[in-house]
Amino acid sequence: AGDTRSIEMKAYIGPKRLENLELLSENWTYAIDYGIFGFFSRVLLFLLKIFYHGFNNWGLAILLLTFTIKLIFYPLTQKAFVSGRKMQLLQPQLSEIKEKYKDNSTLQAQETMKLFQKHGTTPLGGCLPTMIQIPVWFALYNVMLYSVELYDSSFLYLKDLTSVDPYGFLPILYTLLMVFQMRMTPMSSSAGGADNEMQQQMKQMMKIMPFLFGIFMFTFPSGLVLYFSLNIFLTAVQQWIIRVQFSEIELAKSTAE
Secondary structure: OOOOOOOOOOOOOOOOOHHHHHHHOHHHHHHOOOHHHHHHHHHHHHHHHHHHHHHOOHHHHHHHHHHHHHHHOHHHHHHHHHHHHHHHHHHHHHHHHHHHOOOOHHHHHHHHHHHHHHHOOOHHHHOHHHHHHHHHHHHHHHHHHHOHHHOOOOEOOEOOOOOOOOOOHHHHHHHHHHHHHHHOOOOOOOOOHHHHHHHHHHHHHHHHHHHHHHHHHOOOOHHHHHHHHHHHHHHHHHHHHHHHHOOHHHHHHHOOO
16 A cells, blocks of 8 residues: 556557558567468558659559559469350360260269360369459458548549449449440350259359449449459450450360360
């Protein structure tokens, strides 16, 4: 009783900018929680800051970041598109294998794998590049939500890139671009009742998917929707380039027995 005890502690009151927190301690930077993909978020924010210092506009910085990421993932996306085109052309041969070995699932699987190995493709070839980019999408989403640098940043008619688009223009644009992009990748048809029914179900899902994603875009930060919109536009352009480079005839030759 009657004793006094002194406790010293640091306190910070101000915007949670990484450069400000780093001056206090490296551990203080974790006050900004970017989630499980925090490393990617910090890398993306670093790149955004570089572009921002060059053009003094966060909207342009996001556009330049989109171009940069697209260039990095270009080889993977190219392989995915080529693999998807090959899978379309291999559908008649796959149907023949299913019909020929319909009573022997083991032999059917072996012959199918041989066909894939022969032509250097796989059903997962078109999905893997997209799966790899998912951490980047989540990381950029967290950057838009938790980076104070982007608060109240304007671009064209947008007053705050960290808030939703007040007029819904970008979500609608994204939906239209997604519809256009999906029409450039028609699903292949195959023989067989069960397979054909599955194909029809997949086609229906592909028709609905752009509108489902469009609804989600109305709830996302406008800066993120800006990224998605330019990204899907560049994807469509890349897809068109690949269609020109790898024509139907060349792919037919590569998949011919």
